[in-house]
Amino acid sequence: MLKNKVILIIGGSGLIGTKLVKAIYENGAIVIVGDKINNNDNNHEFFYLDITSEDDINKCILFIENKYSKLDAVVNLAYPRNKNHGNHFFDVSYTDFCENVNLHLGGYFLVLKLFSKYFLKQGYGNIISFSSIYGFLTPRFEIYQGTNMTVPVEYSASKSAIIHLTKYVAKYLKNKNIRVNCISPGGILDKQPEIFIEKYNKNCLNKGMLYTEDIVGTVLFLLSDNSKYINGQNIIIDDGFSL
Numbered sequence: 001m002l003k004n005k006v007i008l009i010i011g012g013s014g015l016i017g018t019k020l021v022k023a024i025y026e027n028g029a030i031v032i033v034g035d036k037i038n039n040n041d042n043n044h045e046f047f048y049l050d051i052t053s054e055d056d057i058n059k060c061i062l063f064i065e066n067k068y069s070k071l072d073a074v075v076n077l078a079y080p081r082n083k084n085h086g087n088h089f090f091d092v093s094y095t096d097f098c099e100n101v102n103l104h105l106g107g108y109f110l111v112l113k114l115f116s117k118y119f120l121k122q123g124y125g126n127i128i129s130f131s132s133i134y135g136f137l138t139p140r141f142e143i144y145q146g147t148n149m150t151v152p153v154e155y156s157a158s159k160s161a162i163i164h165l166t167k168y169v170a171k172y173l174k175n176k177n178i179r180v181n182c183i184s185p186g187g188i189l190d191k192q193p194e195i196f197i198e199k200y201n202k203n204c205l206n207k208g209m210l211y212t213e214d215i216v217g218t219v220l221f222l223l224s225d226n227s228k229y230i231n232g233q234n235i236i237i238d239d240g241f242s243l
């Protein structure tokens with residue numbers, strides 16, 4: 001499906017990323033992982049990359065250009081945050097809000113900008129960013145009651161802007177043969193408290209919270225030529241949670 005395609009996965013060492021890297025590799029692509037940590041096996045090239053550093057991203061582009069002479073697609077699922085990320089609304093300081101939005105939204109902006117520039121020069125390209133259901137859905141605070149979890153305000157602010165940035169950049173690149181889409185997953189099972197999972201699942205249509213594997217097929221589709229004319233879209237994978 002992805003034979004001979006060169007694909008960079010930024011944030012490829014995380015929960016969803018490691019599964020994605022494996023699946024993309026198994027579908028025939030050459031995979032480069034761009035991350036601040038290396039969690040994958042040796043089948044993949046690893047390049048240290050911080051999405052908030054213009055210099056890191058430019059070095060990565062240069063490395064890929066020199067070694068592979070092309071880049072077919074970049075998938076960005078990095079999740080930068082500071083140590084105070086995830087506090088309840090009234091406990092979020094102005095400084096932490098700004099820092100987290102800078103890291104997350106600012107980083108996604110940089111990836112979009114610098115890879116668009118490279119793809120423009122190359123004549124084609126494909127960019128997939130990760131947003132979340134909480135990028136377009138008002139928080140369901142009630143399902144978090146009885147846990148120490150919440151929907152972080154800085155997360156909603158960043159993820160909603162990533163959906164809009166996706167459309168902005170897709171349109172900016174009209175007639176340039178570059179696709180720009182984003183994916184909004186629902187909650188992924190990751191040792192959340194049982195009380196939360198139960199309430200979360202009641203909002204879903206069939207399965208409930210998803211496994212990381214449930215995200216992979218949509219990314220493969222967006223990376224393939226089967227989705228040639230899907231551009232500027234936000235694809236929701238949430239078993240109907242947001243309905």
Ligand SMILES: NC(=O)c1ccc[n+]([C@@H]2O[C@H](COP(=O)([O-])OP(=O)(O)OC[C@H]3O[C@@H](n4cnc5c(N)ncnc54)[C@H](O)[C@@H]3O)[C@@H](O)[C@H]2O)c1
Nearest residue numbers: 011013014015016050051077078079080130132185187188
């Ligand atoms: N897990 C979920 O339930 C869920 C649901 C909806 C959306 N998402 C989104 O999917 C994406 C992946 O989520 P995840 O659960 O795999 O996250 P994760 O925290 O497990 O992995 C994120 C990866 O990003 C890397 N990273 C952090 N800061 C970085 C930076 N500045 N530069 C480069 N890499 C950096 C980390 O090292 C890590 O490998 C995120 O954007 C997240 O918001 C996740």
